[in-house]
Amino acid sequence: MTTAPELVKQAKQAVGKQAAQWVESGMVVGLGTGSTAAFMIQFLGERLQRGELQQVRGIPTSFQAMVLARQAGIPLTTLDEVSEIDLAIDGADEVDPQKNLIKGGGAAHTREKIVDGLAKEFIVVVDGSKLVAHLGSTFPxxxxxxxxxxxxxxxxxxxxxxxxxxxxxxxxxxxxxxxxxxxxxxxxxxxxxxxxxxxxxxxxxxxxLENGLFVGLAGRVLVGEVTDGQPQVRVW
Structure with missing residues (x-):
């Protein structure tokens, strides 16, 4: 029987995989930090290796994201070398009904806010446990x-x-x-x-230097949930 932690992991994987599908050839992509973003980086690398995408460059938001991107074969660049970021995909520790966030569980919120804030579109990837009625409910x-x-x-x-x-x-x-x-x-x-x-x-x-409140930055929110024992992705 599949355990609850395994189902949560599968939901995060499903969100990461769907988020990676938003990336198009030629894009500069902000690569987020955290467990769900890590799955997105993995699946994005797989798309590149299969030849589904070309000329994608990533800007990591942390040392962790940089290492994962290199392992996945994603070419990296820096803010000094690009004029714009097409898309940022990143996780969150809390998401309220107005799509305001608390981030920083991985202590990367300063770089995340820079990259996510510069992106033309910022997609948030979370599992259902991160949705809260009010910021600060579960996370400092x-x-x-x-x-x-x-x-x-x-x-x-x-x-x-x-x-x-x-x-x-x-x-x-x-x-x-x-x-x-x-x-x-x-x-x-x-x-x-x-x-x-x-x-x-x-x-x-x-x-x-910076704090983990992200107000008015999030666009789409992809939520991984378990319904009837199966992982589902809800786009919000």
């Missing part, structure tokens, strides 16, 4: 902070009504360090009635 807001400013930034986040906590590494001692060499503070808010305002106020704190 990640904030990338310059190490020298960590204490004053945490004080300022408390003044905004948050409960900040430095993200610590799981399989090594010490804090999580981003690809940019900074620290991550996860901030729990009792409620986030105005995500756009909170995003702006957090980013105005000196020492903050």
């Amino acid at each position: 807001v990640p904030v990338e902070v310059l190490p020298l400013a960590i204490v004053p930034v945490m004080r300022a986040l408390e003044q905004l009504g948050g409960e900040p906590e430095i993200r610590m590494a799981v399989k090594k001692d010490g804090p999580v360090i981003t690809d940019q060499g900074n620290m991550v503070v996860d901030v729990k808010f009792a409620e986030i009635p105005d995500p756009a305002s909170l995003e702006m106020h957090i980013n105005n704190i000196p020492g903050v």
